Amino acid sequence: MSMPTLFEELQRVRTYEYTEEDVREFEILHDEIRALKKKRNAVIVAHNYYRPEILKIADFVGDSLELALMASEVKTADVILFAGVHFMAETAKIVNPSRTVLLPNLGAGCQLADSAPAEDVAALAAKLRKEYPDLAVVSYVNTTAAVKALSDIIVTSANAAKVVLTLPNKNILFVPDRNLANHVAAQVPEKNIIPWDGFCYVHQQITPEEISRIRRNDPELEILVHPECRPDVAALADAVLSTSGMVRWAKERPASRFLVVTECGLSDRLAMEVPDKQFVKGCKLCTFMKVTTLEDVRDALRDMKYEIEVPEEIRVPAERALRRMFEATK
């Protein structure tokens, strides 16, 4: 069987309608990026939510945990171009400080990470420690480097409950996503999880009414929900999974039709990788994840911008918290 062309693959995507001319431009940019990658001795790692034409030129595509591990293992490349959002590029720099880490567009921030400023997290932790002297600060990877630096350990949506269970502490301040915190609390009732009152605006928009309506119209669908969604949405799921868990589930399960309830990039990735299955529309777009273009990726490698730096006094404790997570999930 012959390999599909880039145009054929991109026709399966639901978020964008690509013309043949768009795809011809992408192919020219892909050639430029390949040449620049060689010149800079760079690797491109991309988050599942990025634009499909960027995923197609990445060396590695994954979720936050996979990308953090991947970044920590980069040994031969000099440059890591991070097609993700700012906290992800920071994480790469934290775990692999001798590499140059580039974020192609500084507009790629994260509203969830920004909802937990380090000073406020430190102040709340200090206040809570008066009542709970054993308090541990557990931070989702979707936090700034400064918040990671004051955390005992980091979690991702793929491993949060497992990591929390490894801690001796009963009392846990869980930062910054309250929906993920509640999801973890339900799985580890022996812990007292105190959620930071943050949420991801993308996942928070999804309502149970919307999911129930899609389910009523299509009862055969398997519904996969990300734990950043509201608990009343998660309650309607066939499975609550991280994005890497969703990829595995959709590839391995016999079902042929799925509703993937998270940012739309994941349905687009699955539509390209699993063409014999259907991924029904019902996702939401993250403007931060979509702000970066293929031109930005090309320009970043051409001009070596925008270099991400993390001061050592933040990087060292942040790395300790991240490495504790790697150890806890070995």
Ligand code: SF4
């Ligand atoms: S989807 Fe939500 S958590 Fe992810 S980058 Fe966008 S705002 Fe941040």
